[in-house]
Amino acid sequence: MKVLHVVGARPNFMKAAPVHAALAARGVEQLLVHTGQHYDAAMSDVFFTELGLPEPDANLNVGSGSHTVQTAEVMKRIEPLLVEQRPDWVLVYGDVNSTVAAALVCAKLRIRIAHVEAGLRSFDRSMPEEINRIVTDALSDLLLTPSADGDENLHSEGVDASRIHRVGNVMIDTLVRLLPRAEERWPNLSRDLGIDRYILLTLHRPSNVDDPETLRPIVETLADISARIPVLFPVHPRTAEALRKMNVQTPPAFKLTEPLSYLDFTALQQHATAVITDSGGVQEETTFLGVPCLTMRPNTERPVTIAVGTNTLIGNDLVALRAAVDDILAGRGRRGAIPELWDGRAAERIADVLLTS
Numbered sequence: 001m002k003v004l005h006v007v008g009a010r011p012n013f014m015k016a017a018p019v020h021a022a023l024a025a026r027g028v029e030q031l032l033v034h035t036g037q038h039y040d041a042a043m044s045d046v047f048f049t050e051l052g053l054p055e056p057d058a059n060l061n062v063g064s065g066s067h068t069v070q071t072a073e074v075m076k077r078i079e080p081l082l083v084e085q086r087p088d089w090v091l092v093y094g095d096v097n098s099t100v101a102a103a104l105v106c107a108k109l110r111i112r113i114a115h116v117e118a119g120l121r122s123f124d125r126s127m128p129e130e131i132n133r134i135v136t137d138a139l140s141d142l143l144l145t146p147s148a149d150g151d152e153n154l155h156s157e158g159v160d161a162s163r164i165h166r167v168g169n170v171m172i173d174t175l176v177r178l179l180p181r182a183e184e185r186w187p188n189l190s191r192d193l194g195i196d197r198y199i200l201l202t203l204h205r206p207s208n209v210d211d212p213e214t215l216r217p218i219v220e221t222l223a224d225i226s227a228r229i230p231v232l233f234p235v236h237p238r239t240a241e242a243l244r245k246m247n248v249q250t251p252p253a254f255k256l257t258e259p260l261s262y263l264d265f266t267a268l269q270q271h272a273t274a275v276i277t278d279s280g281g282v283q284e285e286t287t288f289l290g291v292p293c294l295t296m297r298p299n300t301e302r303p304v305t306i307a308v309g310t311n312t313l314i315g316n317d318l319v320a321l322r323a324a325v326d327d328i329l330a331g332r333g334r335r336g337a338i339p340e341l342w343d344g345r346a347a348e349r350i351a352d353v354l355l356t357s
Contacts, residue, residue, distance in 0.1 A: 002029045003354065004087035006078070008037030008062070008098030010047055011171070011281050014262065015093040015116055017051040018173035018347035026351055031085060035074045035098040036061040046261045051174060067097055067128050074101035082109055089114055089354055092136060095129040095280075095301075100136050107139040114354060116170055118143035119150025120280075120301035129280075133301070142357060144350055146170070147304045147339055167349040168341030171281055172288050175266065176344030182266035189267055193255065199229055199325070200272040202279050204236035208296055212246050214316065215239075218296070219248050221318045222276070225325055226253035229273060234260045274328045276314075276321070283311045288342055292333030294324050310336040 003023055005016050016032070023030055034056035048055070060077040062070060074097065082090070082105060090106045092099040093116045106113045115136050122130050137143055137154065145151050146169040154164050190196060201222060209215050222231050230253045235243065237259070250256065260268070269275060269285055274292040277283065283302050286293035287309025298315040305311035312334060314321050327333060341349075 001089070001355070002031070002085065002087045003089045003091060004031045004033060004082070004085060005091045005093075006033050006035065006098055006102040007056075007093060008035035008074070009094075009096045010262075012093040012096060012098070013047045013051055013053060014174045014281070015170045016091070017053050018170055018177065019091065019116065019350050020053060022347040022351040023354070026355065028351075028355075031057045031087065033057065033078065033081065034059045035078070035101075036063055037070060037074070037096060037098045050178070050262045062098075071097045071101045074098050075105050078102055079105050079109070082106065082111060087111060089142075091116060092140075093117060095120070095132045095136070097128075097132065100132040103136045103139045112142075113140040114142035114144060114350075115140040116144045116350065117146055117150075119145040119152075119154045119164070121153045122299045122301040124299050130301070142353065144353065146346070147302075147341075149303055165349075165353045166341065167353065168343060168346035169284060169339070170346040170350065171284055172342045173344050173347045174262075175285055175288055178263060178266065179270070182263045182270065185263050185267040186271060189264060190271070193232065193257070195230055195232060195255070197229060197273055199225065199231045200268050200275045201231050201233040202236070202275075202277045202282060203233075203296065204238050205278040205297070206238075208278050208316075209236075209239045209242045212242070215242055216246060216248070217318060218316070219243070219250065221321060223250050223254045225322065226251055228325075229329060230255060231276075232257065232268065232272075234258065234265065234268075274325065274333060283309075284342075286310050287336060288338055290335050292328050292335070294321060294328075296321070304339045305336075308337050308339045310334045 007013055007016050036059055062073045089112050091114050092102050103113050118137050143164045145166045151164055151166055232255045234257045270289055272291055275286050276294045278296045283305040287305045293311045294314050296314050
């Protein structure tokens with residue numbers, strides 16, 4: 001059997017690493033294709049190193065561009081490779097442009113597709129990721145879901161049950177494996193950043209950062225919160241550019257840093273008093289870690305993090321954000337539980353499904 005993995009952005013790397021390892025342990029021939037969707041070394045190269053992924057067999061070097069341009073470039077550049085290699089399975093991960101692009105090409109070439117993290121729905125088609133999820137699931141031969149809500153979404157869309165396999169959350173496999181190494185980073189991180197009790201912040205979605213009229217009050221509110229508890233903000237390149245254009249001044253307790261490696265960010269999540277984010281994966285990781293998470297989005301494709309885990313949706317309600325921070329600082333933050341099959345063994349289940357399909 002020959003399996004080809006398509007990755008293009010940081011969340012893909014975290015999901016692909018354990019699956020690649022599980023298939024390698026079973027002697028499966030594998031190819032790793034990096035589309036280059038995340039082209040910044042801080043957003044890509046260091047993740048390969050820390051996660052133990054091998055050097056990609058091919059890098060398509062797609063780079064930045066609009067959603068349409070990026071998707072089209074991945075399609076153009078991956079097709080000759082797929083024609084040459086003719087893998088038995090192509091594994092695509094999550095909901096980035098590289099995922100839907102590879103799925104479209106595979107469907108045209110009659111190459112079987114397995115979608116890792118299938119079935120997630122925000123029910124908000126204004127999100128480009130939602131379109132990617134819907135299209136990828138419609139094209140995939142195997143739908144590998146992380147939680148029961150994924151199964152339910154696919155069933156409601158009329159997907160044949162034989163295509164759906166609940167395997168658990170493969171991103172948690174990486175978290176479980178690397179958490180001890182991340183913990184080793186904490187003493188130096190705490191000393192170098194001068195932090196002990198703090199809120200960890202991530203913001204990168206266009207709906208939050210592209211419009212100055214939206215971003216400025218968010219930053220001002222977080223700056224005010226930093227007067228009570230320091231706010232640590234590893235800044236995504238997209239957000240950094242928006243902040244530069246706005247010429248935002250922040251107080252010393254609102255600490256802006258460069259993007260962090262996986263291990264450093266994981267250590268900071270583990271020790272945070274709370275995390276404020278608009279990321280999907282961070283909602284999952286904080287749930288596993290038992291850290292209260294405030295999500296600055298009006299919806300989530302990961303409702304299990306709310307129903308079971310530590311997540312609270314805030315949207316752009318800055319009054320609600322202040323109130324939620326007040327609750328957390330008063331010891332009333334959500335702790336939640338770990339969802340079923342988020343046990344560090346999802347990749348093994350994925351390997352089993354592929355080898356018997």
